[in-house]
Amino acid sequence: MKSPGKKTTQVLAVVATPLALVALGASVYQASYAAFTGQTRNSGNEWATGSVKLTDDDNGAARFRVANMLPGDTQTKCITVTADASVPSTVKGYAINPVTSTAKLEDRVKVTIESGNGGSFADCTGFAAVGAPHVSDVPLSSIAQVNTFEAGFGGWAVPTGVSSKTYRLTWRFDTEGMTQAQVDAMQGAKTGIDMQWEMQSN
Amino acid sequence: MTATSVLDADLQRPAATPRHASEVRDWTRLAAVLLARMYRTFLLGLALIAVAPVVLGWGSYVVRSGSMEPSIQVGDVVVAKPWTEDQRVRVGRVFVYDAPAATTPHLMVHRIVELRDDGDYTTAGDANDLTDVTPLPRSDIRATAVLLVPHVGLPVTWFQTGQWLPLAAWLLLTAAAFALASRRLEGEPPRWRLLRLVRDRFSPRPPPDGPSGSGRPSGPGGSATTTHGRDGVRRSRTPLLAVASLVVVGTLASTASAGFTGHTRNSGSTWTAGPWAQPYVSAVLADAPYGFWLMDEPRGATYAADRSGNNRTGQFYGSLQLGTPGGLPRNPGTAVDNTGGRAVLGTQAVAAPSAYSIELWFRTTSTSRSYLAGFEDDRDASYSLFGSEADRSVTMESSGRLTFGTWPGRSTAITTPRPYNDGAWHHLVVTSTAGRATTIYVDGAAVASGTTSTLLSYSGFWRVGQGSIGWLNTPAFNGDLDNVAIYHSTLPATRVAAHWAAR
Structure with missing residues (x-):
């Protein structure tokens, strides 16, 4: 073996820079091509190292399907939300798709939302609230105003890993302070809402 | 080399x-x-x-x-x-x-x-x-x-x-x-x-390029230091x-x-208000009653809410029990089981009307004379000969037949041909015009009519369950009472039938 000769050194030195430039061009081109010319997203089976998943235990069933509701009626139910995060994230709840009624029934269905441990969609037994309620005795119409992640209630800080939280929802049909005629005008009125929990990485 | x-x-x-x-x-x-x-x-x-x-x-x-x-x-x-x-x-x-x-x-x-x-x-x-x-x-x-x-x-x-x-x-x-x-x-x-x-x-x-300009020397030591x-x-x-x-x-x-x-959603929660204004209630309210007491209060209540919107809250007295099964098939609610008590309908005394209608539901097997409803000048259970007025009362005979027109000092009465103490719910309406032309309807149909006793003009209270029909004669109704309505007008027969149809 010989030490690199002058000629060899010169040739190599001259070649090195263009080589680096070619590699540079290739890598930028390749990356850009991969990222910006694809027309579709991943099919779902090759999630990257960081991903978040939020599920609930409702199996697609609506939490409340109240028919023939009478003044003074009330009901309490639970739903458990499970977060699977590979990066620390925040979960908040908010309302979407409010259904309004001309009789303003949504002003009279008042909702309390608490969160804690225990209980499930099927059965609230064992639920233990943690902290103060997120909303307390608030009409559906006000909850419908909370319709973005930014405004959402909760602010549940999810650490890396799987964690879950149960939300207890209580509603009551409150006709206090209304005249009988106003109360009667609400007969047959229908209101509704969807609850959504969203997780965003911090 | x-x-x-x-x-x-x-x-x-x-x-x-x-x-x-x-x-x-x-x-x-x-x-x-x-x-x-x-x-x-x-x-x-x-x-x-x-x-x-x-x-x-x-x-x-x-x-x-x-x-x-x-x-x-x-x-x-x-x-x-x-x-x-x-x-x-x-x-x-x-x-x-x-x-x-x-x-x-x-x-x-x-x-x-x-x-x-x-x-x-x-x-x-x-x-x-x-x-x-x-x-x-x-x-x-x-x-x-x-x-x-x-x-x-x-x-x-x-x-x-x-x-x-x-x-x-x-x-x-x-x-x-x-x-x-x-x-x-x-x-x-x-x-x-x-x-x-x-x-x-x-x-x-x-100048540094001196040694290196002459090419790399074969001796490694010198080159390294330079x-x-x-x-x-x-x-x-x-x-x-x-x-x-x-x-x-x-x-x-x-x-x-x-x-x-990521997000998850619980969709489709809905709340639908039921039809709590019952057909019977709506039918009664359509005739603008003076007062309408559903008697749907729970057991132990002392006041009877007035559904008419006129705020004539009634008060329960004496031996009775609320919360017993109601009388109307399509109109859920409870009734009052009266044994010796009464309900005085309204808090303030009002002038006795000349034309009026009394409507209520009753169920009894009693075989003693009893007081269903009427008008009286006070709220208590007794009758004093001096200074007491009571009339416009409908009573049940010991035979179970219904009579209207018998009150202290008066006896021009009409009586139903058949008894109603059969243990079933019955719808009773008594209507009377200013000319005292009175009709008794039972279960939506007129069963007796005629001119009834003269009336006094005074201020007092409508009541059900117990009242005065003569001196020291204040019998109580022994049975269930439900959905009491009083009108300061004469209900036409069609409306009575309509109320019955909406039961």
């Missing part, structure tokens, strides 16, 4: 090891310098590509989070061309946009995956399971991603997230690489002529400057996040 070459070779063999070592060192050194140069070129090139478009008015965005992985990694720089309203938005491409509905404004890099019916777009991170929740309005789109410069923004993300260890390691490595890269190789002309001239003028040291000494000067200048400027440029670069999102 040629003749002795074999000998030389033989002689040199023992010395081969150190000689070989120096060759390896030389090659290693060459390779290191060349690699460092390639790294320098690569890094400066990346930085240039990442930063240069800014001159054109384009934007460079360091990606902060990884929801676009694997195509865009954290620390990559997205070079994006500004987007204007007149440009097309191609679904499937990656855009830089203002995160919609965010209180703290920040830029997002995500793919637009759908044009919604309302003209907004749906965005998604490639690595997110679900699409982003908040739709993206056209006006929030800032730029179309054009070039992706890999990794070059990593120091910026390290700096912004306070990852000082990798940042320091990278800075050291880069500084070292830049220093190594600026070593002059054998046979290369001296560079930085201007700088060197200046240095030569002011420096007392000999180059080391020469490099000592350079290392303190350009590499650090270059790295420092890179860092400055880096911190100036704007960042865009590609955050992970």
Whole structure:
């Protein structure tokens, strides 16, 4: 073996820079091509190292399907939300798709939302609230105003890993302070809402 | 030389090891310098590509989070061309946009995956399971991603997230690489002529290219010391400057996040108010009653709510029990089981009406004379001969037949032909005109009619369950009572039938 000769050194030195430039061009081109010319997203089976998943235990069933509701009626139910995060994230709840009624029934269905441990969609037994309620005795119409992640209630800080939280929802049909005629005008009125929990990485 | 070459070779063999070592060192050194140069070129090139478009008015965005992985990694720089309203938005491409509905404004890099019916777009991170929740309005789109410069923004993300260890390691490595890269190789002309001239003028040291200009000497020791000494000067200048400027440029670069999102939804919760205004109640209210007491109060209640809207709250007295099963099949509610008590209907005494109607539901098996409903000048259970007035009362005979017109001092009465103490619920209506033409309806049909006893004019209270029909004669009704309505008008037969039909 010989030490690199002058000629060899010169040739190599001259070649090195263009080589680096070619590699540079290739890598930028390749990356850009991969990222910006694809027309579709991943099919779902090759999630990257960081991903978040939020599920609930409702199996697609609506939490409340109240028919023939009478003044003074009330009901309490639970739903458990499970977060699977590979990066620390925040979960908040908010309302979407409010259904309004001309009789303003949504002003009279008042909702309390608490969160804690225990209980499930099927059965609230064992639920233990943690902290103060997120909303307390608030009409559906006000909850419908909370319709973005930014405004959402909760602010549940999810650490890396799987964690879950149960939300207890209580509603009551409150006709206090209304005249009988106003109360009667609400007969047959229908209101509704969807609850959504969203997780965003911090 | 040629003749002795074999000998030389033989002689040199023992010395081969150190000689070989120096060759390896030389090659290693060459390779290191060349690699460092390639790294320098690569890094400066990346930085240039990442930063240069800014001159054109384009934007460079360091990606902060990884929801676009694997195509865009954290620390990559997205070079994006500004987007204007007149440009097309191609679904499937990656855009830089203002995160919609965010209180703290920040830029997002995500793919637009759908044009919604309302003209907004749906965005998604490639690595997110679900699409982003908040739709993206056209006006929030800032730029179309054009070039992706890999990794070059990593120091910026390290700096912004306070990852000082990798940042320091990278800075050291880069500084070292830049220093190594600026070593002059054998046979290369001296560079930085201007700088060197200046240095030569002011420096007392000999010009550095003297020994190296004559080519690499075969003795390794001499060469090593010379180059080391020469490099000592350079290392303190350009590499650090270059790295420092890179860092400055880096911190100036704007960042865009590609955050992970997920959501879950519980849909379709609905609340439908029931028809609590019962048909019977509606039928009664349509006839504007003076008062209407459903008797639906729970057991133990002392006041009877007036459903008519006239606030004539009734009060329960004596021996009775609320909350027993009600009398109307299609109108849920409870009844009052009266044994010796009464309900006085209204809190204030009112002038006795000349035309009136009494309506109630009853059920009994009693065989003693009893008082169903009537009008009296006081609220108590007794009757005093002096100064007491009571009339307009409907009673049940011991036979179970219903009578109207028998009150203290009067006896022009009408009586139903058949008894009703059969243990079934019955609907009773008594109507009377100002001319005292009275009709008794049972179960919606008129069963007795005629002129009844004269009336007194005084102020008093309507009552049910117990009242005065003569001196010391104050019998109570023994049975269930429900849905009591009083009208200060004469109900027509059609309305009575309608009430019955709505039961």
